Amino acid sequence: MLPETLLEYPDAVAVQDAVVTGKYDRGELTLEIEPSRIVEVCARLKGEQQFVRMSDLTAVDRYPEEPRFEVIYHLHSLSRNTRLRLKCRVSGTKPAIDSVTPVWRGANWFEREVFDLFGIEFRNHPDLRRIMLPDDYEGHPLRKDYPVTGTRV
Amino acid sequence: MPSTLADREEQTVSAEKQTRRMTLNMGPQHPSTHGVLRLEIELDGETVVKATPEIGYLHTGIEKEFEVKTYQQAVPLTDRIDYLAPLSNNFAYSLAVEKLLGIEIPPHAQWQRVMLVELTRLNSHLVWLGTHALDIGAMTVFLYCMREREDILRIFEMYSGQRMMTSYIRIGGLALAPPRGWQDRVRKFIDAFPSKIDxxxxxxxxxxxxxxxxxxxxxxxxxxxxxxxxxxPMIRAAGIKWDARKENPHSSYEHFDFEIPTRTENDVYARYLVRVEEMRQSARIVKQALDGMPSGPWQADAPHVVLPEREKMKTQMESLIYHFKIVTEGFRVPEGEVYQVVESPRGELAYYVVSDGTSKPYRVHVHGPSFGNLQAIGEMAKGTMISDVIASMGSMDFVLGDTDR
Structure with missing residues (x-):
């Protein structure tokens, strides 16, 4: 459901059927999207609203809340000089979401980074392996339950 | 007639050329990769069939580290992300947190910031030009560029006491008052600089x-x-006139008169021309900042964020309390999230800062321009000669600290 206050933003209205909630804060529009529909929504935004660039993709760990992870997409339209933030909440047990690489090829490394550091799986990703850490590394350091320093003896 | 040895060798070579492909590992310690990038290149003769970049050798977990520092303590971390443009990173991070705090920065500080960030751009472009030319075999340019870069680093040292890890742009303004005699120093440099570009x-x-x-x-x-x-500069050399300084003006950029150079050839040469022109434009901005610098305070009027003056701290009880609170606990930042974009020398640099209302950031994500740019190397190298890969890589101007964080 799109909040009424956001009806004046064409980007929000364009995908309102998939919007869970949203807000406009400090000049930035944020839409929370149903995770199962993220690829479709991104494709529509790219095609209809000229968001030709995906400028950034990352995640936030809301541990111990559930759904635990937020996957954050920052889209950018050069021709309209607009930015848009999409958010998908992903469960903490076996976190997974569809990859947006079919829409923007540049999402490849960003999704690998989130996979590496948060342990969120991206379905249909062409090359999903660790990018920053060694392949045999255990754990996902940017999770909130991962210690910053080593455990003290 | 039995063929000669040379003939036979030639035959085997051409047969191998058709059947065997060679995998070449460029890096992570190859001098022309400008840092610890590993490029796995599959070669057919001298032609690149496939190039796969492997990054992560410089991953230091900076984003995790942000979460245990107070907002102000985290500024020095931003220096270490892109070590050729530390001030651009200080700048982007400070702007992001200031947006969350909702504080206004006085004009003098804004202009100082612009001037320093443009000097950083010159610094970074000089390193790029020197090393890029060196890769291709032009040694002299490197020495010339380092000569001017030294002058810029001396200016940074004068300002902050540090040549590279400046941490000079802080949340709420600048770290220190601009040093005595900064005008003469910067003017001496910037008056001579355009002739150096020539x-x-x-x-x-x-x-x-x-x-x-x-x-x-x-x-x-x-x-x-x-x-x-x-x-x-990569997309500007391909004809797209996009620059965050013009399109999303921040920190008084709208008061400066400068051009965004673009080319349409979209090759290494065009990227060179764009960056050289950018240096001229940055020099123009520095000059304008120098001539029109507004006077006034160098810190925001926000006692809950910036430290009180030393004099006041020693004489007034209230200032002492603020000083103690800010130093020991840091300041609380209202809940929210912002995505602050600035134009770093390499492209779009963005800080995504999430606050949960405490004095430490809940999450900071750095979108380094090199990360996005480097993804194109596979595409760029495909089908070219191996020596062209070096030229292409140089034209990207990536910094591995920025990609790996």
Whole structure:
């Protein structure tokens, strides 16, 4: 459901059927999207609203809340000089979401980074392996339950 | 007739050429990769069939580290992300947190910031030009560029006491009052600088070897560049006039008169021309900042964020309390999230800061321009000669600290 206050933003209205909630804060529009529909929504935004660039993709760990992870997409339209933030909440047990690489090829490394550091799986990703850490590394350091320093003896 | 040894060798070589492909590992310690990038190149003769970049050798977990520092303590971390443009990173991070706090920065501090960030751009472009030319075989340019870079680093040292890890732009303004005599120092440098750019151009722009090595090399269709997340001078050399300083003006950039250079050739040579022109434009901005610098305080009027003056702290009880609170606990930042974009020398640099209302950031994500730019190297290298890969890589101007964080 799109909040009424956001009806004046064409980007929000364009995908309102998939919007869970949203807000406009400090000049930035944020839409929370149903995770199962993220690829479709991104494709529509790219095609209809000229968001030709995906400028950034990352995640936030809301541990111990559930759904635990937020996957954050920052889209950018050069021709309209607009930015848009999409958010998908992903469960903490076996976190997974569809990859947006079919829409923007540049999402490849960003999704690998989130996979590496948060342990969120991206379905249909062409090359999903660790990018920053060694392949045999255990754990996902940017999770909130991962210690910053080593455990003290 | 039995063929000669030379004939037979030639035959085997050509047979091997058709059947055998060679995998070449460029890096992580190869001098021309400018840091610890590993490029796995599959070669057919001298032609690149596939190039796969491997990054992460410089991953230091900076984003995790942000979460245990107070907001102000985290500023020095931002220096270490892109070590050729530390002030651009200080700048972006400070702007992001200031947006969350909702504080206004006085004009003098804003202009100082702009001037310093543009000097950083010059610094970074000089390192790029020197090393890029060195890769292609022009040694002199490197020495010239380092000479001017030294002057800029001395200015940074004068301002902050540090040559590279300046941490000079802080949340709420600047770290210290601008040093005595900064005007003379900067003016002396910037008056001489345009003629120095002419010197580099004399060496390269019409140089036949330089043109031969760079013209028509490293082209990727502009749609692919955008799709892959490339920003900055790379897309401006492909005809897209996008620069965050013009499109999303921040920190008084709207008061400066400067051009955004673009080219349409979309090759290594065009990227060189764009960056050289950017240096001229940055020099113009520095000069304007110098001439029109507004006077006034260098810190925001926000006692809950910036430390009180030393004098007041020693004499007034209230200032002492603020000082104690800010130093021991840091300041609380209202809940929310912002995505602050600035134009770093390499392209779009963005800080995504999430606050949960405490004095430490809940999450900071750094979108380094090199990360997006480097993704295009596979595309760029495919089908070119191996020596062109070096030219293409140089034209990207990536910093591995920025990619790996």
């Amino acid at each position: 010197e580099y151009e004399d060496l390269l722009t019409n140089n036949r070897i330089w043109i031969g090595r760079t013209k028509g090399v490293g082209t990727v269709p502009v749609e692919d560049l955008l799709d892959l997340g490339v920003t900055g």
